[in-house]
Amino acid sequence: MPDLTAAETVRAADEIVHDIGSKWMLDPAVSEHGRELGYANPFAFYFAGRGGVLGDVDGGVVWAALGFFEAGVVRAMWDEGVAVAGAREAARRYAKAFRAWGEEHLPDDPRLCELAERVANAADGAGLPLFCGWRAEPLPERGPGRLVQVLQVLRELRGGQHLVATTAVGLSPLEAILIHEGEGKARFCGWQGDFPDCSDRKPLRAEAEEITDRLSAAVYEKALSPSERAEFAELVKKAGSAVLG
Template identity: 70%
Template sequence: MAELSAIDTTRAADKIIHDIGAKWMLDKETWEHGKRNGFDNPFAHYFAGRCGVLGDVDADVVYAALGWFAPGLVRAMWEEGVAIAGPAEAARRYALACADWGRAHVPDDPRLCELGERVVNAAEASGLPLFAGWRAHPLPEGGPERLTHVLHVLRELRGGLHLIATTSVGLSPLEAVLAVNPPERAQFLGWQGDLPDCGHLRPRREEAEEITDRLCAAVYERALSPSERAEFAALVEKAGGAVLG
């Protein structure tokens, strides 16, 4: 039976999980779902929905949990979004959008869902408020809706660990973005004005990626046996092929 180390599991599965999450969150179907639920602005839907699990907090708390995005954009979109539905209801509607998208686009795979849930439950949530919030959110009963939700929670796990890692190597959110991306990426995330050249910080960002991999690998180590890790990575790859093409 094939086996896989925890670090190789991270490198095989995590990018696919990230990309599946990005696909459903940025899909026009998700935006249309938001409009049907009162969110004419898809970005207000995104910020209030994704971050509504944090509760009734100030936008500075949302910025601290998210990273990457400019604080001004976070405040504008968060306040617009929660004015429409309130944090808990916005998160509930966002979870419904995730479920509906998953039902339409993600193959049903109970085994991948089972293994993914074990990884989610094995994670230590300290310092990971978005992950903790989504882990505590009610799961759909089953089917591709439940699997898509679990993949979303796994994405929040790595995202939170990566924010910890970039902070640990001394990078601000803007520096972490610009170290490996063109200015256009930072502008998309709401940063304005003259943006600094952060290319010299690329080694720190690469170090942060290595730290993130190690932190994620520790969760896979606790959650799954070597053969289960190989199975998990293969099933994630299969799901990615179906969803991402």
């Protein structure tokens, strides 16, 4: 396979990593696992589980790290979720649920896991609290459960970089959602009421995406050689085909 530049690796891999994470986050099987672990409300499980790596913090801190959800929704779901067993335990139970999903849906690919871990470990975590929190969580020894957790770490890396970039260009999270995904996604993220017309701010969203790509590419440049980047992208594509079809 031909070597890849870091920028080419971003285009080949990052969206697939994001979509694999979205697949398990929205899978009813993960919510059902959450109910078995004590979380009757799947949204409370999501917010407490994903944000639980931040520790015993106020819901406003979790909102700041997640970025793209309406603040009141984050606070309410966080408080409900951490009331079950605390923040760090919520993260552990959330990881247990998505690792079980990974065991059923992802291939056992030690090489992809190795390369993905090198990417995660090469990243500078400044300004990326969710990424750092998930990177610090213990990993299973081996298997698809380890791989899905490492891919979750990479998803938080890209997500955190994009939140930084969006803020840097002067877009609010709501504006970024409306420009890129529309009102339906905004309401899914908890925003209500009449939405502003953001069409004149589309160039800022494009600028934020470009900055995000540049930040992501810098990590690939540091972590992997050109041939390893090509291998990583190919293995991510195979994992995506197994999960996404």
